[in-house]
Amino acid sequence: xxxxxxxxxFPFIFLPPxxxxxxxxxxxxxxxxxxxxxxxxAFRDMQADARKDGIHIYPVSTYRDFWHQLRIWNKxxxxxxxxxxxxxxxxxxxxxxxxxxxxxxxxxPRIKLRDPLSSQYFESGPFSExxxxxxxxxxxxxFYEVYDKRPERxxxxxxxxxxxxxxxxxxxLKQFLYLDLKIHLKDPEILGSENFDQEFLTKYKQDxxxxxxxxxxx
Ligand SMILES: [Zn+2]
Numbered sequence: 001x002x003x004x005x006x007x008x009x010f011p012f013i014f015l016p017p018x019x020x021x022x023x024x025x026x027x028x029x030x031x032x033x034x035x036x037x038x039x040x041x042a043f044r045d046m047q048a049d050a051r052k053d054g055i056h057i058y059p060v061s062t063y064r065d066f067w068h069q070l071r072i073w074n075k076x077x078x079x080x081x082x083x084x085x086x087x088x089x090x091x092x093x094x095x096x097x098x099x100x101x102x103x104x105x106x107x108x109p110r111i112k113l114r115d116p117l118s119s120q121y122f123e124s125g126p127f128s129e130x131x132x133x134x135x136x137x138x139x140x141x142x143f144y145e146v147y148d149k150r151p152e153r154x155x156x157x158x159x160x161x162x163x164x165x166x167x168x169x170x171x172x173l174k175q176f177l178y179l180d181l182k183i184h185l186k187d188p189e190i191l192g193s194e195n196f197d198q199e200f201l202t203k204y205k206q207d208x209x210x211x212x213x214x215x216x217x218x
Contacts, residue, residue: 022176023184024066024099034062036101039142039165043104046141055133058109060116060161064098070189077191083200086192087208088157094184095176095209097146102169104143105161106130122160131160142167144215155211166216173209174218181205 020026031040047057064072070093076086097103107116111126122131138144144166147159181201187193196204210217 018172018175019179022099022172022179023094024064024069024096025094027063027065028101030063030101033059034101035104035165036168039102039168042141042143042165042167046138046143049141050133050137053133055130056108056110057130057134058107059104060107061098061105062103063101064096066093066099069093069096069098074189074191081192083192083195087204089159091156091208092185092193092196092204093190094187095181095204097164097169097172100169100172102165102172103146104163104165105159106134106163107161117159117161119158119160127161134163138163139215144213146212146216148213153211154206155208164216170216170218173216176209177205177218 018028021028028036031037033040033043035043043059050057069091073086073090073093076090077083080086091097105117108127108130113121113126116127121127134143134145142165143163145160146162146164147153147156149158149160181204182196182198185193185196185201
């Protein structure tokens with residue numbers, strides 16, 4: 001039996017110590033902007049250098065805890081009544097990378113839009129200059145686009161606004177993969193969770209949690 005199989009059999013005994021943090025149920029150490037300190041430092045360096053190139057970067061969303069994600073999820077589930085529709089853009093509470101303090105959704109704050117996190121605005125609209133700058137420069141600061149535009153990528157739709165600080169998010173993902181989703185997502189608070197059977201969860205893990213930029217894979 002390998003370590004992974006062992007953990008699957010005895011998840012309660014051998015929960016990784018940071019599991020509560022990874023599930024958004026305990027706050028990691030964060031700066032006032034909702035980043036882990038190292039990610040925050042790198043972000044501010046990137047933001048300052050972008051400014052020198054005339055690019056304004058504003059973080060609209062960084063850390064979100066489980067209950068915040070739960071409110072987003074349940075609101076969408078009430079609207080659509082269909083898990084497949086909700087997971088186009090929204091992670092199941094407990095599985096959002098925003099629980100880790102390593103992620104950020106970015107916009108240009110000078111442009112006021114009702115629903116700024118839309119890929120059309122980044123592709124050729126008002127945030128295209130910002131997006132091009134990020135594509136070229138973000139890696140110098142350790143940030144990578146998570147749900148990129150490769151046609152072969154499955155899972156969440158293209159999210160050109162969502163960037164991840166790889167140095168800290170890769171270890172988070174590595175530990176997260178040891179968690180047994182069947183146990184953690186069977187939560188009556190999560191609307192629609194009765195649909196999370198083994199087949200669904202296997203696919204969710206493979207296509208959604210691992211349907212990311214290869215630069216962010218453990
Ligand atoms: Zn995001």
